[in-house]
Amino acid sequence: xxxxxxxxxxxxxxxxxxxxxxxxxxxxxxxxxxxxxxxxxxxxxxxxxxxxxxxxxxxxxxxxxxxxxxxxxxxxxxxxxxxxxxxxxxxxxxxxxxxxxxxxxxxxxxxxxxxxxxxxxxxxxxxxxxxxxxxxxxxxxxxxxxx
Amino acid sequence: xxxxxxxxxxxxxxxxxxxxxxxxxxxxxxxxxxxxxxxxxxxxxxxxxxxxxxxxxxxxxxxxxxxxxxxxxxxxxxxxxxxxxxxxxxxxxxxxxxxxxxxxxxxxxxxxxxxxxxxxxxxxxxxxxxxxxxxxxxxxxxxxxxxxxxxxxxxxxxxxxxxxxxxxxxxxxxxxxxxxxxxxxxxxxxxxxxxxxxxxxxxxxxxxxxxxxxxxxxxxxxxxxxxxxxxxxxxxxxxxxxxxxxxxxxxxxxxxxxxxxxxxxxxxxxxxxxxxxxxxxxxxxxxxxxxxxxxxxxxxxxxxxxxxxxxxxxxxxxxxxxxxxxxxxxxxxxxxxxxxxxxxxxxxxxxxxxxxx
Numbered sequence: 294x295x296x297x298x299x300x301x302x303x304x305x306x307x308x309x310x311x312x313x314x315x316x317x318x319x320x321x322x323x324x325x326x327x328x329x330x331x332x333x334x335x336x337x338x339x340x341x342x343x344x345x346x347x348x349x350x351x352x353x354x355x356x357x358x359x360x361x362x363x364x365x366x367x368x369x370x371x372x373x374x375x376x377x378x379x380x381x382x383x384x385x386x387x388x389x390x391x392x393x394x395x396x397x398x399x400x401x402x403x404x405x406x407x408x409x410x411x412x413x414x415x416x417x418x419x420x421x422x423x424x425x426x427x428x429x430x431x432x433x434x435x436x437x438x439x440x
Numbered sequence: 441x442x443x444x445x446x447x448x449x450x451x452x453x454x455x456x457x458x459x460x461x462x463x464x465x466x467x468x469x470x471x472x473x474x475x476x477x478x479x480x481x482x483x484x485x486x487x488x489x490x491x492x493x494x495x496x497x498x499x500x501x502x503x504x505x506x507x508x509x510x511x512x513x514x515x516x517x518x519x520x521x522x523x524x525x526x527x528x529x530x531x532x533x534x535x536x537x538x539x540x541x542x543x544x545x546x547x548x549x550x551x552x553x554x555x556x557x558x559x560x561x562x563x564x565x566x567x568x569x570x571x572x573x574x575x576x577x578x579x580x581x582x583x584x585x586x587x588x589x590x591x592x593x594x595x596x597x598x599x600x601x602x603x604x605x606x607x608x609x610x611x612x613x614x615x616x617x618x619x620x621x622x623x624x625x626x627x628x629x630x631x632x633x634x635x636x637x638x639x640x641x642x643x644x645x646x647x648x649x650x651x652x653x654x655x656x657x658x659x660x661x662x663x664x665x666x667x668x669x670x671x672x673x674x675x676x677x678x679x680x681x682x683x684x685x686x687x688x689x690x691x692x693x694x695x696x697x698x699x700x701x702x703x704x705x706x707x708x709x710x711x712x713x714x715x716x717x718x719x720x721x722x723x724x725x726x727x728x729x730x731x732x733x734x735x736x737x738x739x740x741x742x743x744x745x746x747x748x749x750x751x752x753x754x755x756x757x758x759x760x761x762x763x764x765x766x767x768x769x770x771x772x773x774x775x776x777x778x779x780x781x782x783x784x785x786x787x788x789x790x791x792x793x794x795x796x797x
Contacts, residue, residue: 296746297729298755300765301772302739313747313754320646335672338664339634341545347664354671369649 334358352412359405361398445507446477447531447793452517453486454495457658457686459595459713460512460535463574465494466596467510470785476507483518498522508793513537513564514710516557524567532568533593536578536710536732537561542630546664561585572792575711575732591792594735595711596785599720599777602693610687610694618680619651619760622699622723624692624714625706626658627683629665632728634672635705635749641676642753652680656695659685696721700760704728705752712736716780719773724766726759740776742769 298309334354341347368383370376449468454461464480471478484497501522508529511520514537523530540554565571565587572593573579579590614620621640625631633655640653659666666683673681687695696702702718704727711732715725725741727733737743742759744752759765 296751297744298747299729299743300768301741309755309758310751313751313758316757317642317646317750317754333672333675335668335675336634338668338671339545343545344548344664347545351664351667371650 352416355412356409359409360402361405363395363398446479447471447508447510448478448501448506449480449510449512450498450501450519450523451480451482451495451512452515452519454480454482454491455488456490456689457692459711460514461491461495462601462713463596464510464512466598466601466785467789470596470789474786474790481519481522486517508569511564511568513561514557515553516560520560520564524564529570530568531570531572532565534561534565534571534573534578534582534590534710535595536574536581536708538628538630538708542628542708543662546629546662546668550662562587570792570795575735577732577735578710591795593788593792594783595713597713597716597780598785599781602689602717602720604689604693606694606697607688607690608694610691611698614652614654614694614698617650619648620699620701621651621653621756622656622695622702622718623653623704624656624695624702624717625704625712626661627655627666627669628661630708631657631704631706633669633705635752636703637669637672637676637678637681638749639703639705639752639756640681641678642750643756644678644680646750647753647757652682653678654695654699655681655683656687656692657685659683692717693721696723699723701726701756703756704733706730706733709733709736715741719777722770724759724769725773726756738776738779740769740772 296306296310297304298306300309334357337350337354338347341350366387368380368387370380370383449464451461451464454464461480468478468480480495481498481501482495484499487495487497498519506526506528508531509523509526510531510533511523512533512535513520514535537557538554540551540558543550543554561582562585565582565585571582571587571590573582573590574593574595576592579592582590621636621643623631623633623636627633636653636655640651644651644653655669670683673683684691684695696718699718699721700723702715702723702725704712704715704725706712706728707730709731712727713736715727715733715736718725719740725737727737727741727743729743729745734743742755742765744755747755759769
């Protein structure tokens with residue numbers, strides 16, 4: 294199936310699609326602009342086979358991304374001369390706020406690191422319990438636990 | 441029909457903001473205006489407290505002489521079991537069952553529930569004297585299962601039911617002059633909100649950083665999907681995404697009032713009532729042209745197929761910036777609203793009830 298765009302009852306694909314493609318090609322998105330399709334770590338969650346698989350993928354993602362990103366931030370600029378005049382003002386205030394922001398981010402990272410460590414502990418405990426349950430299982434698949 | 445006889449409706453649940461509940465309320469009022477006695481029933485634990493006066497507990501549903509019973513089917517539930525056991529004329533209203541594969545990985549319980557609903561659909565349809573579908577798309581599904589006598593009864597929608605005054609708190613919250621995109625509906629994987637996040641990320645990063653995306657809808661049906669969306673929004677480095685969850689009608693009216701464009705990227709819809717609500721509030725609509733959506737729009741709004749996120753982002757920009765296109769979309773929506781206002785639900789119901797299979 295190919296792209297189609299309708300406005301009201303009219304098919305406008307022939308007019309609008311080339312315009313949109315030209316406009317998108319001419320854009321110069323800021324760094325970090327997103328890819329069109331799958332490809333971000335989060336998308337691994339969307340590929341999970343079942344809930345157990347989802348949980349494993351989620352824990353792996355938390356381990357990978359346990360720190361708050363504090364890379365530089367470029368304040369957006371409104372169009373027109375007011376936007377241009379406001380830009381240095383916005384940059385100044387961002388720099389002033391950054392000190393506080395990074396302090397909070399550092400605390401956040403410490404808390405997240407603790408949560409990830411706790412998840413690892415739980416994970417190891419679960420594996421140990423599973424190993425013990427397996428060891429107590431009878432050859433016919435029944436456990437030896439009796440009421 | 442015998443004047444004064446009963447036609448009751450059985451629902452799997454009753455909730456504010458739920459299109460099935462809303463349509464059942466309209467059907468009940470119409471039946472009452474036609475001289476029938478009519479009530480709604482749903483399992484007691486599935487009735488929102490605010491609707492307790494509108495919907496009776498299914499436990500109170502007693503065997504008595506009825507002309508007929510209507511069951512709104514979208515999932516297998518205790519309500520379906522009561523319907524199957526009813527002795528009177530059974531009328532199935534098919535609202536569509538979301539294909540289970542959408543929930544794979546997010547909720548094994550939902551996969552099992554929807555799988556059962558699809559598996560038992562033929563059984564429910566066979567037990568019914570009449571089968572009505574809320575869209576031609578839904579009717580097509582039933583016909584493909586071999587049920588040839590399906591009638592289309594488009595989802596009843598009445599503008600006079602949308603009486604809520606916009607919540608001033610929400611209006612104030614959204615007062616900043618940002619271009620606002622809105623999507624409304626329960627957050628379920630079939631809605632493909634991830635596509636909207638990507639399209640919005642393109643729009644926000646490459647076109648207009650003074651913008652926001654507001655996502656309104658219950659987050660209970662697939663919390664793991666919501667977690668995925670939150671993470672994706674974070675990775676797309678797009679902070680202006682508000683996931684608002686379920687909202688009351690007053691708040692919803694405020695979100696509509698502040699929206700520049702309503703976008704639906706859903707991959708599966710039996711009808712999609714929020715598109716009509718958006719039209720009522722004068723918000724242009726852009727929707728993925730699939731399932732029952734073309735019927736709900738009835739040739740109105742803007743529709744797309746097979747657009748990658750960056751082109752969808754560009755289309756969102758075009759529809760908010762180009763006045764001529766925006767006016768064309770709004771004019772088509774106004775025409776559609778007039779059609780909906782002129783709809784005679786009572787005569788449609790009379791014809792359907794008089795129909796001999």
